[in-house]
Amino acid sequence: EVQLVESGGGLVQPGGSLRLSCAASGFTFSDYWMTWVRQAPGKGLEWVASIKKDGREKNCVDSVKGRFTISRDNAKNSLYLQMNSLRAEDTAVYYCAAGAYSPDYWGQGTLVTVSS
Amino acid sequence: DVVMTQSPLSLPVTLGQPASISCRSSQSLVYSDGNTYLSWFQQRPGQSPRRLFYEVSNRDSGVPDRFSGYGSGTDFTLKISRVEAEDVGLYYCMQGAHWPRTFGQGTKVEIK
Numbered sequence: 001e002v003q004l005v006e007s008g009g010g011l012v013q014p015g016g017s018l019r020l021s022c023a024a025s026g027f028t029f030s031d032y033w034m035t036w037v038r039q040a041p042g043k044g045l046e047w048v049a050s051i052k053k054d055g056r057e058k059n060c061v062d063s064v065k066g067r068f069t070i071s072r073d074n075a076k077n078s079l080y081l082q083m084n085s086l087r088a089e090d091t092a093v094y095y096c097a098a099g100a101y102s103p104d105y106w107g108q109g110t111l112v113t114v115s116s
Numbered sequence: 117d118v119v120m121t122q123s124p125l126s127l128p129v130t131l132g133q134p135a136s137i138s139c140r141s142s143q144s145l146v147y148s149d150g151n152t153y154l155s156w157f158q159q160r161p162g163q164s165p166r167r168l169f170y171e172v173s174n175r176d177s178g179v180p181d182r183f184s185g186y187g188s189g190t191d192f193t194l195k196i197s198r199v200e201a202e203d204v205g206l207y208y209c210m211q212g213a214h215w216p217r218t219f220g221q222g223t224k225v226e227i228k
Contacts, residue, residue, distance in 0.1 A: 035217075037165075045157070045165060045208050047217035059215045095164060101147075101212035102155040102170040109164055 009110030022096030033100035139209035153212035
């Protein structure tokens with residue numbers, strides 16, 4: 001059974017940092033691009049970042065460039081999102097997903113709240 | 117960025133009746149490999165998104181055949197032939213042909 005389990009969310013003050021993790025199982029992690037997608041409360045889906053199978057290519061949305069970094073550890077079947085200089089508008093549920101052209105497996109999400 | 121425009125944004129439907137959602141992209145979604153990277157996702161209340169279709173019309177495993185996806189270039193449609201109660205939720209199209217990836221605004225399907 002495919003599983004993607006996100007962790008690391010929580011309440012953080014504006015300007016603070018968080019590191020999200022996503023533990024993958026049930027599929028060959030190193031065969032997939034991986035992606036983070038977020039959903040602000042009551043809003044739609046927003047693609048955040050994707051990383052190639054070997055980690056050598058990364059892409060992210062302009063609103064997080066210079067603040068968020070996507071990375072992966074294929075030996076640990078894990079995906080990460082380092083989030084720095086957090087803003088109120090980063091408040092969202094963050095989903096980990098497998099695939100970049102068309103994500104087919106999704107996690108249950110982890111909530112990040114940026115507030116003082 | 118490629119803008120994905122869905123319509124309608126709200127879709128009240130009678131049980132057993134058909135429903136159709138349009139998704140238009142501001143640029144062609146035909147990639148250099150010849151594939152068209154348009155996907156559809158369903159998000160039931162309180163759940164994570166679930167992919168229904170990839171590359172326009174390829175139905176994912178477990179998706180009922182009352183759902184169909186079609187279109188080409190910049191104009192795509194998700195159709196439900198007979199809406200059932202379990203189809204209530206939000207539906208999103210997403211393009212995977214260009215960076216950054218972009219989603220449509222979402223269409224809320226509800227029962228009248």
